[in-house]
Amino acid sequence: xxxxxxxxxxxxxxxxxxxxxxxxxxxxxxxxxxxxxxxxxxxxxxxxxxxxxxxxxxxxxxxxxxxxxxxxxxxxxxxxxxxxxxxxxxxxxxxxxxxxxxxxxxxxxxxxxx
Numbered sequence: 001x002x003x004x005x006x007x008x009x010x011x012x013x014x015x016x017x018x019x020x021x022x023x024x025x026x027x028x029x030x031x032x033x034x035x036x037x038x039x040x041x042x043x044x045x046x047x048x049x050x051x052x053x054x055x056x057x058x059x060x061x062x063x064x065x066x067x068x069x070x071x072x073x074x075x076x077x078x079x080x081x082x083x084x085x086x087x088x089x090x091x092x093x094x095x096x097x098x099x100x101x102x103x104x105x106x107x108x109x110x111x112x113x114x
Contacts, residue, residue: 009051014104017047018097030077037077045070057111065111072103 021043029036045066052062076099 006051006054009054010104010108013048013051014100017044018100021047037074041070041074041077044073061111065107068107068110069103073100076100076103
């Protein structure tokens with residue numbers, strides 16, 4: 001089970017994995033290269049290990065949580081959400097981040113489901 005004390009740790013893991021831990025190589029190639037996208041998603045998912053270890057989840061629940069995060073992040077980042085279609089230059093970034101946070105919320109619900 002996670003509680004409010006863990007919420008910030010999971011949000012920090014998301015921020016760390018999706019921004020400072022993403023190299024320029026990953027960021028510039030992840031839309032066109034499955035290898036670059038997989039590398040980014042693996043580093044992103046690894047950023048959650050410290051937060052996941054602070055829970056009382058079993059190894060199976062932890063593995064399910066991490067696998068769901070990996071797959072959902074790979075899927076979201078395989079799309080070209082960054083295309084500027086309406087003249088609002090940061091819309092795509094916010095849309096991308098909203099999808100990632102929704103996926104994180106679902107992963108936490110699945111991991112906490114008793």
